[in-house]
Amino acid sequence: MSATGWGWVTPLLSSDSPLLPTAWVMQWALRLSWSVVLAWLGARVVGYWSQRKPLQWGLALGLACWSWIPGPYAPVHWLGLAFQAPSLVTVLLCVVNLRERLFSARISNRSAEPTPRVPLALAALGVLAGWALLLDTFAWLPVELYQWGFSPAASALVLLVVLVPWVIGRGERSAGITVWVAPLAILLFVVLRLPTGNLWDAVLDPWLWIALHVVAVRHCSVRG
């Protein structure tokens, strides 16, 4: 095939026509996403001291509602100022964990068990991607990785990569619903373009990246 026959690939790889969310969508999404993260954080913190569901529900709902107050009296005002919006993956993980924490009869003590293989593989991918994005932020990579996150091909290729552990995992049952968080986040990103229009911001934020390091280290220490 001649070189010109590959012309159709160019627009797929091009990052010159990014699709960005509108200002009001970003504003609503910012509040919604931080309210979910704060609700999870509240329930999680309470869970350290008490397994009483009403207490966890109360704090989670209280923090979620607090996020919707406009102005500097709401945590979103300061969280957005410092960290912008959390990634869709972070928000979905918080939803999954909140659901388990608030609706399940019993919370399993996962910190004592090794992380299942498929989620562990995804965590490892996240750790590596985060390091690459950090290096790219400081222009230490020869390619512009963050910029590539605006291209149409980025969504498809990253989706394929996050599905690889599932493809070769042969239905590992212990993996749970978390295996589907990253693919679902990418699908949501393609439709909603949240939080910024760049795929990397949808699948991995710096706080999640730090948390994935903890997952990897904890797995090694439990196994070791």
Place this chain on the structure above:
Amino acid sequence: MSLTPSLRSVYTRLFFAVLAGGSVLALDSLQRLPTPEVAAAVWMNPAMPDVRTLQETARGGIPMPAGAAAAHASSMLVMPEENPAALTIFWFSGERESGPLVQIAASQFDRATQQWSLPRFVVNRHEMGKQLGYGVRRLGNPVAWTDGKGQIHLFVVATGWGGWAAARILHVRQTRTGNGLQQLAFEPVQVLPLSWLWNTSFLVRNAPLPLADGGMVLPVHFELGIKYPVALRFDREGTFKGMVRISQRPYLLQPALIMQSPHEWLAVMRDGRPNGKIGAASTIDGGQHWRDLPDLALDNPDAAVAAVGMAPGQMLLAHNSSPGSRARLDLSQSSDGRHWTRVKTLEHGASEDEFSYPAMVWADSSLWISYTVDRQRIAWQRFAVGPAHPGAKP
């Protein structure tokens, strides 16, 4: 040959994964506009003035907002011919640089009276924060542009926690019709998504390079620990169209873009190192790829420069030319972008004086230069081609 159940399962999963990837690719591609054409710049002044004959016709200070002790980083915008004002100038002003009371101020140069209007504040961090849904800690460095519909856009440095190094670029757009100073009001379009690391630390300073399609290329830079320059492209409506690194040298910032031909541009840059020279990079394909050039033979005391390509072979550069000090501000010209000769000394004070952050535009058959004086006020000078003509009032 028959497959084992587990292998068959892997192939099935692979099939569904590829199908999902293909579907996402199709869905994503269908939503997008076609990739824009290769960017082509347009000359600031097609009449080809001879910049070697520039004569000063007027100079003075811009009126400052009442009670504002600090002023810095001006940006001038050429107004349409039918507008009573020839120029609108924006800068940041308040009690001190990075102070909580700093806002973006504006003034207009009236064609009839040949005077600058009393200024007013047009962008306030509290108002922007309210509309964005989260806080804006500080404001600075406005850069103005008019889109293909005649709406004014401002690109403003808006800091998060951590000062200038934690800055983001806030894009705001004019809300009402009418470009009179009293009518100017802005609303946020977005904080430009430029970095994965909580979208820090990109800053804007210099004027955009106008494109033939009505869009522009906005030079910006990263400055968290290291520094590097980046070019952002926007279409004629001010929609963000992507970013390209200008250089990976970790000490170059505040690029100023100079058109040499529609697709050949030069970037000249501030050197963040002590006793540096003005850095340079070039592109020959409308900003798709850049390559580093040797530094210019011009001292740069870690100070911003301003540059324009007036016409083919006629480039102007405003720069601080003495090492270790911003006390001298020169205007130089070049025909090739590599070799520069001084046309004029715009300001020359004692070593503790500061004349910095120049901005340049061509309007009403004149070259206009604005700059900061001692971080307290904004001064301006006007030059015409040929002999000086009377009538302009400072």
